[in-house]
Amino acid sequence: EVQLVESGGGLVKPGGSLRLSCAASGFTFSSYSMNWVRQAPGKGLEWVSSISSSSSYIYYADSVKGRFTISRDNAKNSLYLQMNSLRAEDTAVYYCARVREWYSGSYPGPTDYWGQGTLVTVSS
Amino acid sequence: SYVLTQPPSVSVAPGQTARITCGGNNIGSKSVHWYQQKPGQAPVLVVYDDSDRPSGIPERFSGSNSGNTATLTISRVEAGDEADYYCQVWDSSSDHRGVFGGGTKLTVL
Numbered sequence: 368e369v370q371l372v373e374s375g376g377g378l379v380k381p382g383g384s385l386r387l388s389c390a391a392s393g394f395t396f397s398s399y400s401m402n403w404v405r406q407a408p409g410k411g412l413e414w415v416s417s418i419s420s421s422s423s424y425i426y427y428a429d430s431v432k433g434r435f436t437i438s439r440d441n442a443k444n445s446l447y448l449q450m451n452s453l454r455a456e457d458t459a460v461y462y463c464a465r466v467r468e469w470y471s472g473s474y475p476g477p478t479d480y481w482g483q484g485t486l487v488t489v490s491s
Numbered sequence: 492s493y494v495l496t497q498p499p500s501v502s503v504a505p506g507q508t509a510r511i512t513c514g515g516n517n518i519g520s521k522s523v524h525w526y527q528q529k530p531g532q533a534p535v536l537v538v539y540d541d542s543d544r545p546s547g548i549p550e551r552f553s554g555s556n557s558g559n560t561a562t563l564t565i566s567r568v569e570a571g572d573e574a575d576y577y578c579q580v581w582d583s584s585s586d587h588r589g590v591f592g593g594g595t596k597l598t599v600l
Binding site: 402404411412413414417426427428429462467470472473474475476477478479481482483484 | 492522524526528533534535536539540545575577579581583586587588589590591592593594
């Protein structure tokens with residue numbers, strides 16, 4: 368059974384930092400690309416970042432580029448999101464999600480499994 | 492940047508057909524994926540690559556994509572289908588990025 372378990376969320380002050388982690392199990396983690404997707408309270412889904420299976424391709428939303436860093440450790444079956452210079456508008460539930468397949472045009476396809484999410488609150 | 496437009500809400504009676512649209516410039520040239528999200532739960536992929544269904548998703552869920560509009564069709568709607576639905580594409584026209592529509596709340600009357 369595919370499982371994705373996020374951790375590391377919490378309350379942080381504006382300008383602060385957090386590191387989210389996602390522990391993957393039930394599949395060969397090193398063979399799959401991964402996404403971070405967030406959802407602000409009462410709002411829709413927002414794509415944040417994608418990383419290919421070998422970390423060769425990394426993409427970010429404009430809203431987080433330069434502040435967030437996605438990474439992975441295939442030996443530890445783990446995905447990470449380092450979040451710096453946090454803003455109030457970064458407040459959201461952050462989902463770790465598996466990409467079903469990586470398309471030949473060097474971009475991710477659909478997301479087929481999602482974690483339950485971890486809440487990040489940026490407030491003074 | 493690429494924008495996907497969904498109606499905020501769609502209402503349908505049980506047993507009827509619900510159609511949820513997703514508009515975007517020449518979206519027919521992109522692969523469209525659809526997600527269902529119920530309150531307090533993570534999203535679930537219900538249709539991918541315009542019209543394919545993941546295993547375990549009922550045949551009542553289908554999709555199409557042409558021109559400037561993609562459509563998720565739910566036949567024989569059940570009370571359990573009430574949820575938010577999001578379309579999603581990958582925009583590689585200028586800079587690679589994922590794009591979600593704003594979401595549509597499906598209400599089963």
